Structures are given as structure tokens and as C-alpha cells.
Amino acid sequence: xxxxxxxxxxxVPLPHPATCLPPACRPATTTPFSNSHNTLxxxxxxxxxxxxxxxxxxKVLTPELGFALDDTIQTGVDxxxxxxxxxxxxxxxDEESYDVFKELLDHIIEDQHGGYQPSYEHKTNLNPDNxxxxxxxxxxxxxxxxxxxxxxxxxxxSPPTAAAGTPxxxxxxxxxxYCAVKSVTEAEQQQLIDYHFLFDKPVxxxxxxxxxxxxxxxxxxxxxxxxxxLQVISMQKxxxxxxxFTRFYNGLTQIETLFKSKNYEVMWNPHLGYILTxxxxxxxxxxxxxxxxxxxxDKHEKFPEVLKWLRLQKQGTSGVDTAAVGGIFYVFNxxxxxxxxxxxxxMVVDGxxxxxxxxxxxEQGQATDDLVPAQK
Numbered sequence: 001x002x003x004x005x006x007x008x009x010x011x012v013p014l015p016h017p018a019t020c021l022p023p024a025c026r027p028a029t030t031t032p033f034s035n036s037h038n039t040l041x042x043x044x045x046x047x048x049x050x051x052x053x054x055x056x057x058x059k060v061l062t063p064e065l066g067f068a069l070d071d072t073i074q075t076g077v078d079x080x081x082x083x084x085x086x087x088x089x090x091x092x093x094d095e096e097s098y099d100v101f102k103e104l105l106d107h108i109i110e111d112q113h114g115g116y117q118p119s120y121e122h123k124t125n126l127n128p129d130n131x132x133x134x135x136x137x138x139x140x141x142x143x144x145x146x147x148x149x150x151x152x153x154x155x156x157x158s159p160p161t162a163a164a165g166t167p168x169x170x171x172x173x174x175x176x177x178y179c180a181v182k183s184v185t186e187a188e189q190q191q192l193i194d195y196h197f198l199f200d201k202p203v204x205x206x207x208x209x210x211x212x213x214x215x216x217x218x219x220x221x222x223x224x225x226x227x228x229x230l231q232v233i234s235m236q237k238x239x240x241x242x243x244x245f246t247r248f249y250n251g252l253t254q255i256e257t258l259f260k261s262k263n264y265e266v267m268w269n270p271h272l273g274y275i276l277t278x279x280x281x282x283x284x285x286x287x288x289x290x291x292x293x294x295x296x297x298d299k300h301e302k303f304p305e306v307l308k309w310l311r312l313q314k315q316g317t318s319g320v321d322t323a324a325v326g327g328i329f330y331v332f333n334x335x336x337x338x339x340x341x342x343x344x345x346x347m348v349v350d351g352x353x354x355x356x357x358x359x360x361x362x363e364q365g366q367a368t369d370d371l372v373p374a375q376k
Contacts, residue, residue, distance in 0.1 A: 067093025137239025
């Protein structure tokens with residue numbers, strides 16, 4: 001099956017929320033993003049010395065300037081490590097954050113994205129005709145395929161300062177109905193999560209540190225306002241990635257046309273591509289992947305090394321930090337920045353073919369060392 005979410009017709013970014021607290025409980029002056037770690041964070045005079053009469057910085061650096069440095073690094077402070085992956089440790093509150101905190105974020109981006117320099121320019125290629133193969137991934141192993149990206153309207157803050165509006169159907173086979181989280185029961189919501197149609201409630205420490213639980217479930221839906229305002233997904237059963245990517249391209253084109261018809265642009269610049277909340281998703285924001293059954297390879301000691309060499313990652317069937325069930329994984333591209341959309345999907349197509357071949361050799365009791373080139 002396939003799914004491409006719809007864009008609200010009256011997409012209007014809401015103002016910065018003063019806090020998650022009810023209006024009557026709100027302090028007079030708060031940070032604009034009021035993270036869950038401190039809902040009563042006051043600028044002056046309760047939390048810091050009032051230096052406004054002593055230097056120009058303190059006089060100019062007011063809450064109205066927007067996202068603060070401590071908000072940017074809060075997730076890394078609250079969650080200093082992860083048992084399996086190197087986390088980013090910071091987030092951006094809006095498009096301007098990447099300029100205001102450039103000296104910090106440029107170095108993080110370089111480290112996260114394999115040496116991507118401040119002088120580099122974003123690569124883009126969304127033409128499905130440039131994808132080689134991808135329509136023949138073995139259905140005995142590949143259970144489903146999908147391509148997704150995320151985007152946000154320019155001049156708006158990142159969630160939980162959410163964008164909201166009434167949905168509008170896309171045309172043709174992309175037409176559908178927007179499903180708001182608050183309009184479904186708890187049981188229905190869980191079913192949508194289990195079917196991978198809806199993101200889970202913001203209960204992880206990483207999301208809580210971002211303030212993503214604020215106002216839940218207001219202005220949330222499929223796929224609106226998880227970490228970024230809009231997520232566009234194309235997916236279907238089996239392994240025809242070419243078809244999935246073609247639908248993805250058509251849907252994304254229609255959605256960007258709708259943005260422009262409402263006088264909105266997508267957050268984007270020539271250096272970073274799509275501007276998104278987490279620096280790990282910058283540029284294409286694209287994740288191409290398959291649910292694939294690899295029970296023998298799952299037990300192979302070199303499996304993590306092979307994935308790293310192929311520039312792929314894996315996670316359990318229910319998302320990050322979950323285990324594989326029956327040797328079934330979700331395998332997807334590790335990179336976002338520094339490669340075009342076609343290149344990233346091609347990495348998945350080529351890598352999945354090699355993983356299937358390794359699985360087949362292991363089924364026959366053969367060693368797989370010859371299938372993977374020696375590491376330099």
C-alpha cells in the first residue's frame with residue numbers, strides 16, 4: 001500500500017508558545033520554547049544575575065530573539081549517550097538557528113556528515129529515471145519498501161511550535177484524508193503506530209528534552225508535527241523501490257506546489273538543503289529503506305561491519321532501540337547530507353541486493369567473505 005500525507009490548505013505557523021503550562025500558571029517572561037526540563041525557566045531576575053545595565057550583550061539578548069543556546073544543546077545534556085549509536089546531541093529551533101549558532105553547528109554537521117564543510121553545496125537529484133534497477137528486489141526477502149523525507153515552511157519555528165490547518169486532498173491516486181491524532185481513540189492510535197502509519201507518543205528522553213510533548217496531541221496527525229512539520233512517505237509491499245521512489249517524487253512535487261500556492265516556501269538553502277530540526281536530517285532529509293528478512297545474516301559477526309561499509313543502518317521492526325522479530329529488520333541509508341536523493345536510494349538498492357546474496361550463501365552454508373571487498 002502507499003501513503004503520501006496531505007498538506008493543510010491554510011497552513012499557518014502558530015506563534016511561539018510561552019510554556020506548556022495553562023495560561024493562568026505561566027510566568028510573565030519565559031523562553032519561547034519552554035522545554036520539558038524546566039517549564040518555569042525565567043530569564044531575569046530569578047535565574048540569572050541581571051546584567052542588562054552592565055553590558056550590551058545582556059541588554060540585547062532577550063527572549064524575543066528566539067531559540068536559546070541552552071535549548072539547542074539541552075537534548076545532549078539530558079541524554080549524554082546511547083548504548084548503540086553516536087547521537088547528535090543538539091537541535092535547531094528554527095531556520096535562523098543554523099546561522100546564529102553557526103560556530104557550534106557547523107562543526108557538529110562536519111562531524112556527523114563525514115567531513116561536510118561549510119563551503120560545500122547541497123546536491124540534489126530527484127529524477128526517478130536516474131535510478132538504476134530497484135524494481136526487482138527479491139520478494140522472498142524484501143517485505144516492503146519506502147522512501148520518506150521531511151520538510152517545514154520557511155520563517156516558522158520547529159515543533160512543538162506547530163503548524164496547523166485543515167487538510168486538502170492531493171490530486172489523482174495521491175488523494176486521501178488527513179487523520180488528526182486527537183480525532184482517534186487510544187486503541188486506533190496504537191493500531192496506526194503498529195502499522196507504521198503514525199509516529200509514537202513523544203515519551204523518549206530525547207523527544208522530551210526537545211519539548212516535543214508540549215500540547216500533545218494538538219496539531220499532530222499523519223504525518224504532521226513529529227520532529228518536523230511535515231513528513232512525506234511513499235511505501236508499498238514487496239521490493240519495487242523504483243515504483244516507490246517515482247510516487248515519492250510525484251507526491252513531493254505536488255506538495256511543494258501546494259506550499260507555493262499558499263505563498264509559503266520550504267526551509268531550504270544551497271549549503272544545507274532542507275533545513276530541519278535535527279542536524280542529522282539536513283539536506284535531503286531522505287530515508288529510503290526496506291523491511292527485510294535476514295535471519296542468518298542477523299547472527300553473523302560481520303553484519304554490523306557490512307552495513308557500515310554499505311552506508312546502511314538497521315533497526316528493529318518497531319523502530320529505534322527495538323529488536324528484530326524473526327530476523328526481520330528495517331534497513332535504510334545512513335547518510336543524508338553530501339549525496340543526492342537518487343544516490344541515497346541507489347545505495348539502498350545496491351546494498352540490499354548484496355545483503356540478500358549474503359543471506360542466500362549463508363542458507364547454503366557458504367562463507368560470505370568473498371562478497372565484501374577488503375576494507376582500506
